[in-house]
Every structure is written in structure tokens, then in C-alpha cells.
Amino acid sequence: VVGMKYPMPGICGGMPGAPNEMIIRYGSDDPYRVKHTADWVPIKAGDRIMYDYGGGGGWGDPLDREPQAVLDDVLDEYVSVERAEIDYGVVLTGSLDDLTLEIDEDATKKIRSERQARAGS
Secondary structure, three states: OOOOOOOOOOEOOOOOOOOOEEEEEOOOOOEEEOOOOOOOOOOOOOOEEEEEOOOOOOEOOHHHOOHHHHHHHHHOOOOOHHHHHHHHOOOEEOOOOOOOOEEOHHHHHHHHHHHHHHHOO
């Protein structure tokens, strides 16, 4: 299945996109993840197939993204609170459920500077 082993790369410091994934449920809810080397997979009536398209790679270093833009993406549910910190180094406090999320400026600056120092930038 194309794009499973080698997802689309990022450019200009961007991270790679998520890989494509194909899952088959053979008459049950137990998932079978199709290996990237498969060129065909047998199925029959009643089996369910899910194909998850991973998407393209990122553009630019995620640590350079404006924290407010990351918060906006979280509020629009493009990015989770957890991934905001993991991928972008943006620490959020408050709750998404009641829309009280705020950027923790000090923690964000600290985590970003630590990561940039480790990366040598």
C-alpha cells in the first residue's frame, strides 16, 4: 500500500506527514493492519475496509509557528492540546471543553528554547 512505509516528507524543516494506513475488519471488530508490502489482500462480503490517508508533510520548522496560530488550530480542532506541545512546543493551560485555553508564554518559551538548543539552532 503506497505511502505506508515512507510518508510524504516535510520541506524547509517541516515534519513528515502521517503515513497511509489500511485496516480490514474480517467479519468482526478486530482490526487487521495491512502491511506496507501487500500488493493484494483477500476480502469477502461482510468484511470492512478502512483506508486512512495520511496527508502531506509540513512546511517550515514547527517551532517557528506563532503560538497564537497553534492555539487557533487547537480551538478549530485541527490540532490536539497534546500535539500542540509535542509538535509545536506550545504549552496550553485551561480547558478545550469550556474554551478557556490560554498560551502559557513562559513554559512555551522554555520548551522551545530547550528544543532549539538540542537541535543546534
